[in-house]
Amino acid sequence: MSDKVVSVEDAVATLEDGMTVGIGGWGSRRKPMAFVRAILRTPVKDLTVVSWGGPDLGILCAAGRVRRAVYAFATLDSIPLEPHFRRAREAAAVEATEWDEGMFYAGLLAASLRLPFFPTRAGLGSDVLRINPDLRTVASPYTGEELVAVPALEVDVAFVHVHRADPAGNGAVLGVDPYFDDLWCKAARHAFVSTERIVATDHLLDEGTTRNLTIDRTMVTGVVEAPHGAHFTECEPDYGRDESFQRLYAASAKDPDLWAEFAGTYLDVEDEAAYQEAVARGSA
Amino acid sequence: MSPDTEIVRADHCVVALAEAFRGDGEIFASPMGNVPMAAGRLARATFEPGLLLTDGIATAVQGVLPLGAGVGANGTVPEGWMPFRKVFDTLWWGRRHVIMGASQIDRFGNQNLSCIGPWEKPKAMLLGMRGAPGNTVNHTTSYWIPNHSPRVFVREVDVVSGVGYDRAAALGEVARFHEIRRVVTNLGVLDFETADHTMRLRSVHPGVTVGEVVDATGFDLAVPESVPVTRDPTAEEIGLLRTQIDPDGLCGREV
Numbered sequence: 001m002s003d004k005v006v007s008v009e010d011a012v013a014t015l016e017d018g019m020t021v022g023i024g025g026w027g028s029r030r031k032p033m034a035f036v037r038a039i040l041r042t043p044v045k046d047l048t049v050v051s052w053g054g055p056d057l058g059i060l061c062a063a064g065r066v067r068r069a070v071y072a073f074a075t076l077d078s079i080p081l082e083p084h085f086r087r088a089r090e091a092a093a094v095e096a097t098e099w100d101e102g103m104f105y106a107g108l109l110a111a112s113l114r115l116p117f118f119p120t121r122a123g124l125g126s127d128v129l130r131i132n133p134d135l136r137t138v139a140s141p142y143t144g145e146e147l148v149a150v151p152a153l154e155v156d157v158a159f160v161h162v163h164r165a166d167p168a169g170n171g172a173v174l175g176v177d178p179y180f181d182d183l184w185c186k187a188a189r190h191a192f193v194s195t196e197r198i199v200a201t202d203h204l205l206d207e208g209t210t211r212n213l214t215i216d217r218t219m220v221t222g223v224v225e226a227p228h229g230a231h232f233t234e235c236e237p238d239y240g241r242d243e244s245f246q247r248l249y250a251a252s253a254k255d256p257d258l259w260a261e262f263a264g265t266y267l268d269v270e271d272e273a274a275y276q277e278a279v280a281r282g283s284a
Numbered sequence: 285m286s287p288d289t290e291i292v293r294a295d296h297c298v299v300a301l302a303e304a305f306r307g308d309g310e311i312f313a314s315p316m317g318n319v320p321m322a323a324g325r326l327a328r329a330t331f332e333p334g335l336l337l338t339d340g341i342a343t344a345v346q347g348v349l350p351l352g353a354g355v356g357a358n359g360t361v362p363e364g365w366m367p368f369r370k371v372f373d374t375l376w377w378g379r380r381h382v383i384m385g386a387s388q389i390d391r392f393g394n395q396n397l398s399c400i401g402p403w404e405k406p407k408a409m410l411l412g413m414r415g416a417p418g419n420t421v422n423h424t425t426s427y428w429i430p431n432h433s434p435r436v437f438v439r440e441v442d443v444v445s446g447v448g449y450d451r452a453a454a455l456g457e458v459a460r461f462h463e464i465r466r467v468v469t470n471l472g473v474l475d476f477e478t479a480d481h482t483m484r485l486r487s488v489h490p491g492v493t494v495g496e497v498v499d500a501t502g503f504d505l506a507v508p509e510s511v512p513v514t515r516d517p518t519a520e521e522i523g524l525l526r527t528q529i530d531p532d533g534l535c536g537r538e539v
Contacts, residue, residue: 026368053412073412081410089399089409098398100417102372120376122418125447125455125462131403145458177342177367 003167006222008272011192012038014157020048022188024160024181028054028077028241032161034194034229034272036060050155052104054233055249058084062259066094072101076246083253100128107153108180111187117149124148158188161230162215163238164204165195169220170213172204175236178214185219194226196238228276245279288526291516293470294539295525296489299517300473301383302327304426304466310334311379318351318534320383320428325349325529326521342367348528358528378461381424384416388441389427391482391503393464395446403443416445424463430539432469434502449481470539471497473514478506487514
């Protein structure tokens with residue numbers, strides 16, 4: 001069986017300016033933050049970022065790497081509005097594609113099932129169709145009902161973070177919600193999985209059952225070991241959200257100097273290990 | 285009365301929101317936020333025992349879960365699994381009633397969660413569309429608005445996230461699952477039970493006048509000749525709220 005273990009730097013090196021990136025997790029929950037931080041250590045820019053948005057989207061916007069955000073919301077959960085994303089939108093610093101959050105599911109289903117679109121009622125009658133003039137409706141050939149044809153959400157590269165994975169890319173999600181990480185992987189040309197711990201295949205079920213193995217190796221291009229790789233978002237049951245660090249991050253949206261200080265301390269560092277050390281120093 | 289059993293405004297809001305679930309039977313109730321969540325749990329513990337309710341994360345819980353507590357507290361047990369994927373499956377299936385907030389709402393119930401000002405360059409970016417477009421055309425929706433004012437109850441919303449009755453009517457048959465049942469605010473209860481489905485004052489909370497509600501509403505509200513007062517919580521309901529559902533008094537701090 002193939003060994004797909006790569007470094008986080010190797011994984012993000014596949015990105016090119018202008019690519020479309022899908023990011024797993026939800027809000028400020030099990031976000032593949034080690035990948036996001038690694039993107040900031042590359043010069044890549046003009047990304048289209050597709051996400052049930054949290055600090056992944058906020059940080060990439062604050063760092064000026066986003067040309068277009070595709071989102072239904074951006075939240076830090078315990079802080080309802082993602083403040084960096086909010087700034088970016090209010091300054092019209094990013095192009096925006098705002099959908100209903102269920103339309104993301106429809107778009108990922110279409111992409112993962114190799115269909116051009118998925119029909120849904122979500123969006124009908126709302127301003128989703130006004131603010132997204134490229135969205136089309138489709139008439140049911142059976143009933144004539146006019147439904148929204150959500151286009152397949154195909155992405156160039158997807159990043160997700162799981163609790164355990166083997167070197168081949170089989171992933172165990174131990175938290176109560178698997179979110180849509182398998183669909184992100186299938187919707188992508190290349191999918192990278194970071195994991196709290198790489199384990200031998202015969203240890204994948206040590207802390208779960210086969211029902212936890214929502215990611216399988218056919219979906220995965222590369223595996224990265226990234227302990228605390230979802231920090232500061234939650235990664236239950238391994239760790240909860242780092243609320244005090246998240247507050248620090250949120251406060252840095254208040255003015256450019258605070259953001260520069262935050263980025264200088266935590267993001268403009270050599271590697272992921274240096275980030276984790278800086279966090280440990282900060283909370284010591 | 286002791287402070288513990290004294291009925292406050294928040295109790296009327298919770299009871300009015302609980303009433304929105306009356307008759308729903310075995311459906312997935314999705315109340316967002318503390319006051320709606322207390323209402324869902326109260327309805328289930330009393331007159332609407334079929335409701336399926338979660339811990340606010342992804343576990344459906346049987347028993348009376350206190351606000352802010354996790355499964356197991358107060359003798360609760362898990363009875364089901366409701367990750368986000370299943371939430372969408374359920375909401376498209378239709379057996380769901382959501383209580384959302386609204387940054388703006390108009391007289392047909394069009395709701396804005398997205399942003400204030402022009403969408404292209406918002407004055408204030410808010411939550412985004414979230415699930416409001418899909419919720420409102422797929423199943424029953426109610427709203428909880430803790431700050432009834434002309435800034436929220438507007439003639440025209442800046443962005444339509446949740447679909448109102450005029451837009452649903454324009455869609456025709458495809459919008460047949462649309463229903464906005466109630467809008468509960470800190471001042472009273474509103475519904476759309478008028479001939480043209482425009483918003484109507486259903487009741488005022490005790491101590492609130494009809495004039496106050498009309499003044500706090502930025503459009504012409506349908507006001508019946510006689511407006512009832514929102515019902516008081518029963519002694520059983522107050523007992524449940526104080527001792528089991530909201531022992532820390534979180535709802536009182538939000539109203």
